[in-house]
Amino acid sequence: VQARPETVHTQRNPTVLEEYILKKKSSVLITGRSIGDKIGQGPVRIIKSAKQIDQFKKGEVLVTQVTNPDWEPIMKIAGAIVTDKGGSTSHAAIVSRELGIPCVVGTGRGTQVLKQGQPVTASCAEGEIGKVYQGLLPFKIKKTNLKNFRKPKTKIMMNIGDPQQALIFSSIPNDGVGLAREEFIISNYIKIHPLALINYQKLDKKTKNQVDRLTAGTKSKSQFFVDKLAEGIGRIAAAFYPKEVIVRTSDFKTSEYANLIGGRDFEPKELNPMIGWRGASRYYDPKFKEAFILECQAIKKVKEVFGLKNIKVMIPFCRTVEEGKKVLKVMAQAGLKQGKDGLEVYVMAEIPSNIILAKEFAQVFDGFSIGSNDLTQLTLGVDRDSELVSHIFNERNQSVKDSVAQLIKVAHQNKRKVGICGQAPSDYPEFARFLVECGIDSISLNPDTVLKTTLDIVKTEKRLKRR
Numbered sequence: 001v002q003a004r005p006e007t008v009h010t011q012r013n014p015t016v017l018e019e020y021i022l023k024k025k026s027s028v029l030i031t032g033r034s035i036g037d038k039i040g041q042g043p044v045r046i047i048k049s050a051k052q053i054d055q056f057k058k059g060e061v062l063v064t065q066v067t068n069p070d071w072e073p074i075m076k077i078a079g080a081i082v083t084d085k086g087g088s089t090s091h092a093a094i095v096s097r098e099l100g101i102p103c104v105v106g107t108g109r110g111t112q113v114l115k116q117g118q119p120v121t122a123s124c125a126e127g128e129i130g131k132v133y134q135g136l137l138p139f140k141i142k143k144t145n146l147k148n149f150r151k152p153k154t155k156i157m158m159n160i161g162d163p164q165q166a167l168i169f170s171s172i173p174n175d176g177v178g179l180a181r182e183e184f185i186i187s188n189y190i191k192i193h194p195l196a197l198i199n200y201q202k203l204d205k206k207t208k209n210q211v212d213r214l215t216a217g218t219k220s221k222s223q224f225f226v227d228k229l230a231e232g233i234g235r236i237a238a239a240f241y242p243k244e245v246i247v248r249t250s251d252f253k254t255s256e257y258a259n260l261i262g263g264r265d266f267e268p269k270e271l272n273p274m275i276g277w278r279g280a281s282r283y284y285d286p287k288f289k290e291a292f293i294l295e296c297q298a299i300k301k302v303k304e305v306f307g308l309k310n311i312k313v314m315i316p317f318c319r320t321v322e323e324g325k326k327v328l329k330v331m332a333q334a335g336l337k338q339g340k341d342g343l344e345v346y347v348m349a350e351i352p353s354n355i356i357l358a359k360e361f362a363q364v365f366d367g368f369s370i371g372s373n374d375l376t377q378l379t380l381g382v383d384r385d386s387e388l389v390s391h392i393f394n395e396r397n398q399s400v401k402d403s404v405a406q407l408i409k410v411a412h413q414n415k416r417k418v419g420i421c422g423q424a425p426s427d428y429p430e431f432a433r434f435l436v437e438c439g440i441d442s443i444s445l446n447p448d449t450v451l452k453t454t455l456d457i458v459k460t461e462k463r464l465k466r467r
Helices: 050-055 069-075 091-099 163-170 182-190 194-198 205-215 221-240 289-304 321-333 352-356 358-362 372-380 398-413 429-438 447-466
Strands: 003-006 016-022 028-035 039-046 061-064 080-083 103-105 119-123 129-134 139-145 155-160 177-181 245-248 311-315 345-349 367-370 417-420 442-445
Touching: 016 447, 028 080, 028 091, 039 080, 050 069, 061 069, 069 091, 069 182, 080 091, 080 119, 091 103, 103 129, 155 163, 155 447, 163 182, 163 221, 177 182, 177 221, 177 442, 182 221, 194 205, 194 221, 194 289, 205 221, 221 245, 221 289, 289 311, 289 321, 311 321, 321 345, 321 358, 345 352, 345 358, 352 358, 352 372, 352 398, 358 367, 358 398, 367 398, 372 398, 398 417, 398 429, 429 442, 429 447, 442 447
Parallel strands: 039 061, 061 080, 080 103, 155 177, 155 442, 177 245, 245 311, 311 345, 345 367, 367 417, 417 442
Antiparallel strands: 003 016, 016 139, 028 103, 028 129, 039 119, 119 129
């Protein structure tokens, strides 16, 4: 019997560590990469396109080729998720981690091997290989109460996307939110491309009708975006108040933005969106600047109207120092000025240039947050969405670790805080230990890994103190 510790995202007692243990095994139908550490089961429901989403029933095992933001409503109610494609940083992996649902990604042939209605058990409790077993197998959950466990010196924060779950997650012992994602709010609560709202009069009749249905009762289409985004960010900030909440501005790729209502009219088709028009490069571009200003206005509303001043802003995928300065200038034009009313602006350290020029970036931004997913991708030259080279993608590669260690060293030399909000410390305890040894200020984790990783960090700090 193999097991890995896990917490449940909806558990009543957030200080209880739960360990899923499979009591019996049967024939393995298919394998892939395990996401999370749980066990889930139910009848198979194969969904091949978004048009079939209505067929899905609560508790079924979602089997599909790949997921995107449109699928999140059914992902929330799935017993488990199995995908043909994708790796540890795919959409299915990221969302299932946050929802606390076991997920097996990159199976290759799951939609072909598994049969509609077939009872299966998906186990992510046996190491890095996720297994889908025939039948509904018995398993148990071992619970350990950690109510009085000691907090480490290293700040332990959380990655949050869904505002509706913020209050639940806030009761888990934490030091705030190291990554509040705007993308979930935009995809699930706004659903419309910001430029489609700004340029409403230029839309075709069909798109106008879609926009009208969602924005009914609002005086301004653009204000709808600001209000909805502010509401989502505000719920997260309020749930964790007065602890700091670091809000990352939108980091959709062009292909993802195009999927929003009206998006295809405003997004170019790129051969490699992963390293294309995303993050900071959009914010000062005349083709997108107006949309970014709406994001700034939403954050400004949360701070000034809602009175939630525990927010910091984080800029993703900032390739050059000059680009960072341009973004700060646009933010100031929108009334979101760095330093005013204590506003701090961080930058994601996820591009080799961020590491090489860390001293120069430290003169522009107030702090760094390491994005280990993109940093690994760009350091190793691996497309993290490609199954063909997924075996090479490894955050624990020495070149990635050397980059991380160098950033922490230079950031501290320049009196800048540095944290991490990438996937690595949530997946690999040894990577979290490495970060503590490097003296990182904070580690932001998926909620379901906070307790077990915190315990491990306490032990690491104790060991380092003995040296």
